[in-house]
Amino acid sequence: MPPTLAIIKQTEELLSHDFGPWHPFKNRERFEKYMALIEQHGITKLPWVKLITPTKVATEEDILAVHDQSLIDLIKRLSKTGGMLDGDTPVPPGTYERTLIQAGASMEAVESIMRGEYVRAIQCVAFGGHHATRRHVGRSFGFCYFNHEGVAMRYLQRIGLAKRFFVLDCDAHHGNGIQDIFYDDPTVLYMSLHQDPLTLYPGTGFVHEVGSGEGEGYNVNVPLPPGTTNQSYLRALEEVFVPLFREYKPDMLVYLLGADTYFADPLTMLKLTLSCYSEAPKLVVDCANEVCGGRVFTILAGGYHVDAAARVFCIGTARLAEVEPPDLSDELGAPTEEDPRVTARVEKVLSELKQVLSKYWSCFA
C-alpha cells in the first residue's frame, strides 16, 4: 500500500475568509471544487488517504519565529475592523485569528509527518504565505499575511523533529517572503521556478539571488520567460531540482503546488497544461521516496482560473497518493509547442544558473 497521505481540510472558520467579490483569490469556491473533484474520482476513498480537520492553533510566539512584532501588530489592528494591508491584500475582520488557525494547521501537519502519523500532507490554504516577508515594508504582500510555511519549519526545528528542509516553490510567482526569511540560513534550501520577475509581481527571484552569509548557495531561482511550456518546465525540474535535492538530502520536502502556472490562468503568462501537473508531482514524489522517506508537505498555492485550479490540484493529489491521475481535459486553446525563442531563453537561464551554483554544489561542478 502506498504511504499515508493526509488532506488537511479548511475549517469553517478558514472557509469563511473572503477577500471580496472583486478579488481573484476565490477561497471557498476553489476549495469546494477541489474537494468535489477528488471525491468524484475516488481519491478520498483510498484506504491510505485521510481527511483531517486541523485542531492546532499557532501562538504569537510561533509567528515571531519568522516575523517582526510590527507585522503582527499591524495585522492584528487591521483585523479588528477590517482594512487593507496593501492594494492587493484586504484584511477582512477576523483575519488575525484565521492566520493563527492556518499556521497551526501547517505546524500540526509537519509535526504529524515527522512523528510518522502520515508520510505526506496536503494543506488546503485559505490565503497565501510565500510573499509574507519578515516585515511589511511597502511592497505588496500578494494575498498573504503570515508565512505559515516558515512558521511550520521553524516550529519543527524548535521542537527538534527536523533540521533541514528543501522548499520547492512551483507557484508562478516568486516566493519573496520565503527567500527573505531564510536568505542567510543553510537549514532551509529554497528553490523557486517562476515567471521572469521582469514580467510579473513581485519583481524578485533572479538567478544571482543565491543567499548570503552561511546561507550563500542555499537560495535557487529559476526565472522562466512568459510562454514557457511543459517541455522547458519539466527540463528545469529534472536538471536543477533533482540533482540539488539529492545532494542536499533534507528531512522533508515542502512543496508549493501552484495552479497559476496553467496556460489559461488570468494573472500569469506561463503556458503549462494538465499533463505537466501529472509529470511534475510524480517526479517530486519519486525523489522524496528516494531521498527523505517520502515525506512531502504540499501546499495548494496560487491558481486564479478556479475550475482549472481544481483540476490541477486533483491531478497533483492523485500523484501524491501514488495513483494514476484521472483523465481530465484542458481548457480550449492549450499550447502544443513551445516557441523556439522561449526554449532558447530557458536553455540560457539554466546554463547560467548551473554555472552560478557550481561554486556551491558538486552536482553542478
Ligand SMILES: [Zn+2]
Ligand atoms: Zn502565484
